[in-house]
Amino acid sequence: MSRLRFRLGTRAWVRAASISGNRCCIAHSPLWPGEFLSTLLKIIGKFARTVLPRRGGGCRCCNRRELMKAHLLSIAAALAATAFGVSGVSAQERTVHVYNWSDYIDESILQDFTKETGIKVVYDVFDSNDILETKLLAGGSGYDVVVPTAPFLARQIQAGVFQKLDKSKILNLSNLWPEISARLAKYDPGNEYAVNYMWGTTGIGYNVDKVKKALGDTPLDSWDVLFKPENAAKLKSCGVNILDASDETFAIGMNYVGKDPDSKETKDLEAGGKVYSDIRSSAKTFNSSSYIDDLANGDICITIGWSGDILQAKTRAEEAKNGVNIEFSIPKEGTYMWFDNLAIPADAKNVAEAHEFINYLMKPEVIAKASNYVQYANGNLSSQKFIDKEVLENPAVYPTEEVTKKLFTISPYGPKEQRVLNRLWTQIKTGK
């Protein structure tokens, strides 16, 4: 839009100076955008006025020679403005469109990025990989940076959805944590398309007092708390939420019943799904974003949830001083460990800005600021010296080695397997 205005401005100026006949008029174009350009115009305009002293209205009659001079001058001005002005204009107008998970950044980071680079951030959020994938596969999403979870990233790379990163433009990649990059390379061989943003686990978030009231001294270190139908029934009245993320919930369900969490066999998926259909009647909601506030406000008392989301709920409750005491547990049977990653769609319009944005996020102090706020671990080793002690030393954020051994990852679903998963999950959610 602004570039169009710039072109109009250039044309308007040239035209204004070359009115046919005996009249010539040198005028500042009101359409001309940008401080740089207006300064340039002032200088050139001043020069033009010296050659062609202005009379009332900025126009005067002039002879052929003068008209020719004005004409040439105006063309030179337009060319100069085009040559020098484009970078001036685009520095002012540069934008990056980012599509990230909800509750996943300290928004002051976006403002700081704009202050430092002049690039405006248009920031939208989603709360499921399925939503992101639908947009990416349809094409023309309009996003320059997106954040898929690893198995989705892998199949989206296969589908040609992303462009390779130009690593020469992301010098802060030198700060990455080799162990996390190696894990990510299972999904993105050679780490060509993506950079880890955050990683974490999917566990149980609960309201300590309400769950104790409902279940007495039942230990909270096992999925039994939620998956045993008799426990779920007791928790029903204080509010049970299930994360609306079928790939994860099925993997966790299959693991719970002793199957391979990465199985894609229909019978295993059915067995994993049964864990949820057995407790369906006790579930209040299937949600992956507003559940943070619901837990913080006491509207639900237990949820399957992402580590940092639960810790953010805890922080919100503490800040609200509402007496709600929240904890997160990584169940002893093990759980899913996931990786969310920054990638650039193949059809991104602002590729240079996307690289700058990723590079900025990978500054150790910047990504540490994000981790401190969202309470998720990140894949940047150099950032750890900037991470608050309470975050870095919280095993719910950076699990101990012993716990890490029980964490599993999953591979992407193929199209047919995905259809089975979708069908089963819809049946569970609708209770049919």
Ligand code: N2P
């Ligand atoms: C942040 C959600 C983390 C996404 N609200 C887990 N993939």
